Amino acid sequence: MRTQEKVIANNLDKILDNINEGIHVVNELGQTIIYNEKMSELEGMDKEIVMHKKIDKVFPSLNEENSTLLLTLKNKEIIKNNQQEYLNKFGHKIITINTTMPLYLENGSIWALEIARDITETKKLYNKIISLQEKLYTDKDLNEEDNKYFTFSDIKGKNKKLKQVISYARQAARTDSSILIVGDTGTGKELFAQSIHSGSRRQNKPFIAQNCAALPENLLEGILFGTRKGGFTGAVNRKGLFEQANGGTLLLDEINSMSKALQAKLLRVLQEGLVRPVGGKEDIEVDVRIIATSNKSPVDSIREGKLREDLYYRLAVVLLHLPLLSERQDDIFLLSEYFIDRINRKFNRNIKGLSDEVKEIFYNYEWPGNVRQLEHVIEGAINIISDDNYIKKEHVKPFLIDVSSNNTTQQIDDKKTLPEKMEKMEKEYIIEALKKNGKNITSTAKYLGIKRQSLQYRMNKYNIDTSEI
Ligand SMILES: Nc1ncnc2c1ncn2[C@@H]1O[C@H](COP(=O)(O)OP(=O)(O)OP(=O)(O)O)[C@@H](O)[C@H]1O
Numbered sequence: 001m002r003t004q005e006k007v008i009a010n011n012l013d014k015i016l017d018n019i020n021e022g023i024h025v026v027n028e029l030g031q032t033i034i035y036n037e038k039m040s041e042l043e044g045m046d047k048e049i050v051m052h053k054k055i056d057k058v059f060p061s062l063n064e065e066n067s068t069l070l071l072t073l074k075n076k077e078i079i080k081n082n083q084q085e086y087l088n089k090f091g092h093k094i095i096t097i098n099t100t101m102p103l104y105l106e107n108g109s110i111w112a113l114e115i116a117r118d119i120t121e122t123k124k125l126y127n128k129i130i131s132l133q134e135k136l137y138t139d140k141d142l143n144e145e146d147n148k149y150f151t152f153s154d155i156k157g158k159n160k161k162l163k164q165v166i167s168y169a170r171q172a173a174r175t176d177s178s179i180l181i182v183g184d185t186g187t188g189k190e191l192f193a194q195s196i197h198s199g200s201r202r203q204n205k206p207f208i209a210q211n212c213a214a215l216p217e218n219l220l221e222g223i224l225f226g227t228r229k230g231g232f233t234g235a236v237n238r239k240g241l242f243e244q245a246n247g248g249t250l251l252l253d254e255i256n257s258m259s260k261a262l263q264a265k266l267l268r269v270l271q272e273g274l275v276r277p278v279g280g281k282e283d284i285e286v287d288v289r290i291i292a293t294s295n296k297s298p299v300d301s302i303r304e305g306k307l308r309e310d311l312y313y314r315l316a317v318v319l320l321h322l323p324l325l326s327e328r329q330d331d332i333f334l335l336s337e338y339f340i341d342r343i344n345r346k347f348n349r350n351i352k353g354l355s356d357e358v359k360e361i362f363y364n365y366e367w368p369g370n371v372r373q374l375e376h377v378i379e380g381a382i383n384i385i386s387d388d389n390y391i392k393k394e395h396v397k398p399f400l401i402d403v404s405s406n407n408t409t410q411q412i413d414d415k416k417t418l419p420e421k422m423e424k425m426e427k428e429y430i431i432e433a434l435k436k437n438g439k440n441i442t443s444t445a446k447y448l449g450i451k452r453q454s455l456q457y458r459m460n461k462y463n464i465d466t467s468e469i
Pocket residue numbers: 154155156157183184185186187188189190191192295371372375
């Protein structure tokens with residue numbers, strides 16, 4: 001153990017200098033004790049100049065009020081995903097997302113660690129995507145033929161619970177009220193959202209979906225509300241999704257992952273119908289219907305402090321709860337036939353249907369990925385069937401994870417590739433053989449029917465230490 005620690009300590013600089021995030025650590029006095037190469041590149045400062053000095057002495061513009069590291073030392077609170085923009089020593093604009101956190105030492109003192117992610121390239125890409133999106137939604141003359149969104153006729157199922165939800169959704173399509181769709185992954189949240197849009201008076205206006213979990217807060221804010229010149233260095237005038245979706249529907253996916261500050265801003269839009277772009281001085285009136293989704297129970301999200309209660313009431317004017325596929329087993333065969341039919345046409349095949357044994361497996365399976373998983377299992381099975389016959393057990397087994405088993409390694413193993421799995425088996429088999437042969441290399445090699453060198457090579461490769469087995 002001691003030697004391991006030594007190796008780590010001796011190589012820490014090498015490790016830190018070879019990662020693509022900037023790392024900066026200061027001690028309780030605010031003096032730099034770790035400053036890796038990426039941080040030096042990002043901030044345009046030489047490591048020698050920064051090390052062992054108090055940061056406000058080295059960075060003249062920083063002080064106890066605006067330095068995230070010094071603030072963290074003082075407040076002992078984590079500052080998450082804070083966007084910073086600056087010019088480095090070559091005059092290039094650098095955009096980083098920083099997270100700063102306190103480090104608690106055994107002797108009671110506190111240091112601070114800052115991790116900076118360079119998102120300059122990501123931001124460029126993001127700008128490109130926004131421009132393209134803008135073009136897409138403003139240039140396109142949306143008319144009925146262009147409307148390729150799902151409609152209520154695409155929602156398949158006879159189950160009572162599902163039919164009830166469909167009937168609520170149909171009614172909701174006639175109004176402008178906000179909607180919250182709650183359902184596990186693959187239960188059809190987007191399908192419902194699109195169907196409501198297609199069935200509403202907004203059908204010839206844009207339908208835009210945005211995932212709220214995929215982006216850092218500041219980027220999402222810019223995307224949703226737009227930006228105005230001067231909002232932050234380099235900001236340009238750009239329409240947000242609210243403006244782009246004007247007259248139409250905006251789907252906000254995974255609303256429970258949106259930051260509380262943005263939730264407050266969203267609440268204001270819902271209450272007043274006004275949007276204030278980032279850095280803008282004036283409000284813009286928008287007419288957008290909001291459909292939000294969550295794959296977690298909103299009550300739990302409120303309890304955990306992830307979802308504002310006032311926003312929840314504003315959104316859940318219409319609340320649609322989509323059932324799990326395992327709660328509507330009566331629909332499994334109907335959906336299977338529907339997907340087989342669709343995939344038959346797509347691949348020009350003539351698969352007859354599910355065999356009885358597969359029907360039984362499907363009926364008893366938990367379907368953690370719900371309808372999407374069923375669709376993929378059928379597509380996967382059809383891909384490996386050589387003749388146009390019934391789908392059999394061996395065609396579907398590889399795609400079904402055993403969720404009822406508590407053996408988590410088993411589940412993770414299922415995702416491994418064949419070579420990874422074989423290597424794992426090889427390693428386990430060698431360890432077993434070593435144990436059986438009293439850890440003697442020569443007799444273990446004999447037992448395994450391989451050369452001594454070959455066994456040693458494998459032991460090295462798999463990091464097998466005989467003192468540990
Ligand atoms: N009742 C249904 N009838 C036909 N197809 C369905 C039904 N429910 C879901 N699907 C299909 O299953 C797939 C997943 O649906 P969808 O993308 O709407 O799920 P989701 O709830 O948004 O999932 P996620 O939370 O992972 O985003 C889609 O291909 C959709 O068309």
